[in-house]
Amino acid sequence: MMNNPEKIKQVWLIGIGGIGMSALARYFHHRGMPVAGYDRTPSLVTDALKKEGIEVFFDGDPELIAPVYRSKEDTLVIYTPAVEASQRQLTWFRERHFEVLKRAQVLGLISSGSQSICIAGTHGKTTISTMVAHLFKRSRIGCTAFLGGISKNYGTNFWWDEASPFVVLEADEFDRSFLWLNPQSALISSTDADHLDVYGDKEKVEAAFSDFAQRVSGDGFLLLKEGVAIREGGQQGVKVFTYSLQSPASDFYASGIKLANDLYGFDLVTPQGLIENLTLGVPGLLNIENAVGAMALALLNGVTVEEIRAALPSFEGIARRFDIHVHSPEMVYIDDYAHHPEEIHATLESVRAMYPNHKVTGIFQPHLYSRTRDFAEAFAASLSRLDALILLDIYPAREFPIPGVDAQMIGEQIKDIPVAMPPKKI
Secondary structure, three states, X not given: OXXXXXXXXXXXXXXXXXXXXXXXXXXXXXXXXXXXXXXXXXXXXXXXXXHOOOEEEOOOOHHHOOHHHOOXXXXXXXXXXXXXXOOHHHHHHHHOOOEEEEHHHHHHHHHOOOEEEEEEOOOOHHHHHHHHHHHHHOOOOOOEEEEEEEEOOOOEEXXXXXXXXXXXXXXXXXXXXXXXXXXXXXXXXXXXOOOHHHHOOHHHHHHHHHHHHOOOOOOOEEEEEOOOXXXXXXXXXXXXXXXXXXXXXXXXXXXXXXXXXXEEEEEEEEOOEEEEEEEOOOOOHHHHHHHHHHHHHHHHOOOOHHHHHHHHHHOOOXXXXXXXXXXXXXXXXXXXXXXXXXXXHHHHHHHHHHOOOOOOEEEEOOEOHHHHHHHHHHHHHHHOOOOEEEEOOOEOOOOOOOOOOOOHXXXXXXXXXXXXXXXXXX
């Protein structure tokens, strides 16, 4: 049916409250179709979808599937791999031979024939992809965007530009989903070990990212964070570049970085020369590196220097990514989604650089039982950079509890700072 899109009359999404799924819901709703779906719990995302006219159900009973969605000839069913295979609605649709596709499959089909710009990495991809989309949107070129976070500039994770050939996509490595995409340009920000419940070990993570890199079209661009481990090769004709925060060994990097009023000014070194006097509209040293990657992708694809210079200061960031909620002489409160040890390390380095004379207390909720099990020691090492830690129970997301795995696995390994932990469950 996705190969013959005019046959699609309505769409049901299982896991509709996921950030990537909600972007697809908004896409089909934008096309004027009835759109509805299921999610486990209410959230800010599901609240927003309902306000936009998209039906959301929090009961997985197949009886809630309205008659309009029960025609397999013209109903597309989309699911996220984060939903268990036994979910009742998913089972109902499959038993009746509906077309049931993964989120990434649908993204790949929607973007086929477009100039897709895909941003991948075990961390950093949401910020970079949103920056790239903002730079394109504020340029004469424009873009369609499917993002993994809510842009604070536009209040959404999706927009459509029928006049632009460019589609900016966040390429998710979970379940190898990004291997359904066909980038014209791609960026890989990191290949650290993650999702070991899927991959097993770091080598298989790196192999999957290498496979993703091979999917860049022969006349396209591949931009790699310096040091990223990617197998040599790729389609003939792909132009490969590197970027970094400020390493002169890279093709694109920042120089002359200066902090003023919590924001950074810098110059950008490129293969074509120096671009001076840039200002980034969001705080955090880690965001300078993200901006270098985003600007490199924009420049390689035709966004002009002056368009970038004008757009960069107006970038407001993404909800829950180095998101400053309180800034007073007495206290600064920053919300950040960092859920991998390397992300935590980078976030804390940025906080220390901005506020060198402040005590830093962290409130951390581990994300997933499997990730806590696999990286408890690394989490402890990163969180030990705090002055004090408040540790919450694990947020399970798609997972069921794993016996013997809890937040205390992290807290008990931190010896040099005070740690407040939830009571151990028996």
